[in-house]
Amino acid sequence: MKIESSVISEVGTNNLFPVFLKLEELTVLLVGGGNVGLEKLSAIISNAPLTQVTVVAIEINEGIRSLAATHGNIRLEQREYSAEDIDSAAIIITAIDDPFTSEQIRNDAKSKGKLLNAADKPALCDFYLGSIVKKGNLKIAISTNGKSPTIAKRLKEVLNDVIPGELDEVLQNMQVIRNQLSGNFTDKVNKLNSITKDLALKNNIDSKKGERTWKRIATYSLAAFFFMILGHVLLSYVPFSAITSSIKSIPGQIEPIFYWMIAAGFAAQLVDGALGMGYGVTCTTILLSLGVNLPVISGSIHTAEMFSSGMSGYSHYKFGNVNKKLFKALLIPGIIGAVIGAYMLSKFGTKYADYIRPVLAAYTLFLGAKIIYGAFRKSKPQKVKRVGWLAGAGGFLDSFGGGGWGPLVTSTLISKGRTPKYVIGSVSISEFFVTLASALTFFSMLGISHWQIIVGMVLGGMAAAPIAARLAGRLPLKTMFISVGSLVIFWSLRILLKSLGVF
Incomplete structure (x- = not known):
């Protein structure tokens, strides 16, 4: 009896039979x-x-x-x-x-x-x-039929980045469902197909509903904050009885620091656009060196950063880069930490400026060192625990120190083996709500007297955004990390030594 094979052997193809050995x-x-x-x-x-x-x-x-x-x-x-x-x-x-x-x-x-x-x-x-891609219980072996181990290695790197580590949780859940099913093999397969089909449809519907919900929340929050600022500016600086004279007097009211803020916003956005982090720490370092009031530094940064983080977060959500479970774990603790940090800085930042300024300089020095460390670190896959505590600490330090959400939260999650695509997307969309909460706290306690700083940084960031987008992926990432980290360390040391009276 002749048995016909369903696999047709072709000349030049890989005819190896894949086997996983115990x-x-x-x-x-x-x-x-x-x-x-x-x-x-x-x-x-x-x-x-x-x-x-x-x-x-x-x-x-x-x-x-x-x-x-x-x-x-x-x-x-x-x-x-x-x-x-x-x-x-x-x-x-x-x-x-x-x-x-x-x-x-x-x-x-x-x-x-x-x-x-x-x-x-x-x-x-x-x-x-073969080269092995391992994600918990999932294991993929890659063979090039002995032709090129280098190609197999490159494919392994690509798949390691593309396949999320959370897929192992899906496999665990499917095993639980499978063990609960009865019947023969065919019945189990049909039931599993039916279950996963329903889940796929449900997730698709939930995804669309969730997208509309969060889009509305983000849009309404941003619009409400915008009109609060607009109303305050109109009522405080542009009296309706003298609109013409007020417009004429605006150029004379612009202080020289406004132009420095444009430069600061430009530099910070250039760094953030190229590295995916560093906006807050770059702005904080520059504003500290210019002697800006401590609460004003963080309040201005978060108000300006809110607009860019909102657009960035929505873009990540639109392109499917957000892990909803991670986003929810980061959101509430991050907001709570940000509000506490903003409140404490607003309450004590001016009174104890001489003590807090060197502390913030030391903090930005630490962030600069962390950025450089990120250039040489290799990620080691580990189970991330206490994500909420990490988000709370990141939100607090981001508000109190003027920056650090990216270098702390993003880099920590990626270093533990989380998929960079989903980490950056989830952290970016949660960053919008964290910066919004921080900006609202600063606004309620400080008002909007520092509008020139905010507008300057926003204008500088808008000018740098297209340049940063063009530079992203073209400059050597390791070199960029080292350069930015070294610059932050240099300015932080200068501020720290000056605060301590060394020079």
Whole structure:
């Protein structure tokens, strides 16, 4: 009886059959103790930590020794390879630069029916080690049929960024649902299809309703705040009995600091547009160096930043970059922290300015160091805990210190392995409500006497926005982080030393 295959083999295609092994139930022989051997051993331990591995090599580097010191299932034997080493192993991996020995190991493995992978020698391999994308219980292996490990590595990086870590929670929930179903396999599949179809439709409807709701809230909040400011300015500075004379007197009322604020807004927006963070800390550093009143600094920054964060947050929401669960976890604690920070700075900022100014300078110095650290840090996936406390601290320090929501909240979540796309989107949309709450608090306690600072920063930011958008992605990100961080540190040190009377 002839069985026809549903898969048609084509010349030049990848005909490898993908298999996921329970490697922890097998034994592995690794021949080679150099950097390539370390790479292979690290791949084994990261995917199957309890696998019994025997490493045989004439020389064993420190990286392998360090790994063996923390894993009791790795055995090191510093000697030459012998044919008997294969007997107790189910899988053999070679990582040596000796063609003769590699050929010998290949023949020994073949004669004893053992599978072998030879690093950088596709012709000797029975199987290849692919690049692995791991998100909890989800694991994706990428193979290029031994043609280009570099391409496989690049695809791994792309998928790691695209696939959210939260997908593992979906898998956990689906398993719970699956275990509760009864019937045969076909019945379970049909029921799961029905359940997920309903959820998809429901989520689509909820998404549209949620989008309309939050869009209305953001629009009404922004409009209300705008008309509050407009009414205050009209009633305070433009008496209706003398509109013409007031308009003529406006140029004479503009102070020189207005033009400095345009420059500050321009610089801050340029940094924020290129890095995705740094607006507040850049403005705070510049305004501190100009001697602006402390509560006015933070109030002005948050009022000006509110407009840009509103547009940015809505754009992220529109393009599906927002994780609703993360957004809700950040929102309320962030607002509470921002209101408390704004209240405390408004209440005590002027009276204790001589004490608070060096503290804020030290804080911006810390943020500058954190920005530089971000240029060299590699993210390590971890479960993020106490997101609400992080948001509360970020909101408080952002209001009290004039900046820090991005460097603290965004960078912390990304460093814990969260998907950057969803972190930036969720933090951006929550930032609008945080800055709105902060600006309303400052407005209610300080009024709007510092309107020239706000208008100057808004105008400067508007001028810099298109330039920043053009620069984003074109300049080396690492260089930008180091440059901005160094500049913030320099100005913060200057302010700190000046506040302490050093010069």
